[in-house]
Amino acid sequence: MEVSIKDIIKPENLVYQKSSLLTEKPMHYCPGCTHGVVNRLIAEVIEELGLQQETIGVTPVGCSVLLYNYIDIDWQEAAHGRAPALGTAIKRLLPEKYVFTYQGDGDLAAIGTAETIHACNRGENILMVFINNGIYGMTGGQMAPTTLEGMAASTCPFGRDPERDGNPLSMTEIVATLPGTRYVTRQAAHTAGAVRKLKKALIKGFNNQKENKGTSFIEVVSTCNSGWKMTPVQANEWMVENMFPFYPLGDIKDK
């Protein structure tokens, strides 16, 4: 007997649906943007851990500036690069709460370098999520601190030249050397497998806060297909081929 789609689409057969912590507001990100996946995973993790009332998120300046429109928790919007300073104070004043920051590469690894390094070095008991797509998406595709050598951006249209522009910055390896960090990992979200791994990492980043043993830091190597001027699928392929060799995936530190 053939089973019809109608037979399958029944509440008892439901295996995946949108998190109830995601609001009805459509995300403003471009089609295929990694931000959407990571935003969604954060909502899922907070919902599954039952932490809606216990969590305060800090949003950055950049494409994810309006992230607070999408997840139904309390939020603070930081000035460009300052999210770790906000996170530090929120956690110190409300130590029983779960605090996370969400920042892009320009925010976390350029203008906010000092705040990033010092929050990690103090071992602030927070989770820092770092979206690295090697470009400034919001402002229209300029060179980021993490732009690869030779990679084109609107402020290095002929490719990043280390002699002129300096070298791409591996912030995640840097923070892993600091005694204050507890869990440092680099993940991606381009395949279902990568997404499932990233979700596990995020769960760990939240759960680690119960033990107050230092900062959890999760980099997500991401695409910016609009900025890279590719289709979403091409951008994923380009990322695997070009970004992963320089930004290899995996746990760097877990203590």
Place this chain on the structure above:
Amino acid sequence: MDNKKDIRLMKGNEAIAEAAIRCGVDGYFGYPITPQSEVMETLMLLKPWETTGMVVLQAESEIASINMVYGGAGCGKKVMTSSSSPGISLMQEGLTYLAGAELPCVVVNVVRGGPGLGTIQPAQSDYFQSVKGGGHGDYKLIVLAPASVQEMADFVELAFDLAFKYRNPALILSDGMIGQMMEKVELKPYRKRWTNEEIKQMHPWATMGKPAERERNIITSVELDPNAFERFNHKLQDKYRKMQEEEVRCEQFNCEDAEYLLVAYGSSARICQKAMELARAKGIKVGLLRPITLFPFPTREIQALLGHVKGILSVELSEGQMVEDVRLTVEGKVKVEHFGRVGGVVHSPEEVVEALERKIIGG
């Protein structure tokens, strides 16, 4: 005896620290800079985290400390920082975000001479930066100008009261002289810090974690809809007008019969008190008006004296900043001039009298 007064001899900077702990401040975030480093040093020595539970943290920069203040203020906590001129310049970004997100906090500026790295000696050359906004956008800080160690202590609580009343940052504009000098100060008794439950009741906008029964709280200054953002800007201006109506504070000495008026705040006001006495001894009818709030500025109070005052000297440790607000207040009705030494040099009472005679009476 329980009600025994707690009277001490201490520096202005130390008084800030004592007052902060006593009025139930939740967090201080700072970065060392002369001439105000004693604020954080005193807090660290007093270890309030063991008594009141107050958090004290040395940040990596003034940029970080003002943004820690933002984070704490967003949780409805009483948080503050202190610095001196170059550090306060670094905080301007944070201050405009705090004003834009309507967050209450207290910032202390123990002013030193500028521009640039300048000097570590006292000055009043940050007036414009303090009362005109300082960072980008149309906003104001509530600005209090203490003239004694006692006021350094008292204004911490007053600044928090005003900051929370208006959901706006408040600045205590002191200077290196008030910060460093020692005077008698009566310290107020300890007040309990607010509990998280009290904060939730009093400040329903605070991010304390979202319960099912309310909408999520978002602390932000972003608004991309031009019409909505215009309305928000108008709302801020309404708030500043209300401050101008209700919160002006100033002190007047011998103003009733004054033919000439000195306008001075902070350490300059102390010098002008002596100058006024010297001038009165010479038979010149001089009064002194000391603004305590620099924003809101005592416009009405100065205007009320214009029936009998023939000329005004604005005395500041600057090249002439507050004088512009005095001129705007007076609207050309009487002569207004500026006098002040700069670069860390402090004027003497005799110099003030001489300037009054030369620029106002004889001029």
Place this chain on the structure above:
Amino acid sequence: MAKMKGAIVVDMVSCKGCSLCVEACPTQVIGLADEVNAKGYNYAYMVNPEACTGCSNCAMVCPDSCITVYRMRVAEPA
């Protein structure tokens, strides 16, 4: 022997037609519609519903949380 049969429901209003789900599907169930939604995107739909196993890979990679996944065990005819 039993096998897994699945089905997806795509929120065609919020779908942006990025086609990441099309790539992620191991059994080539999903395609992009010729028609566009109100935003002008060629939204995703099940081109080949018979092949769906309900593995959820499409939902995992979807940046706009557009996909709901159902799955049931079906006895195969001997």
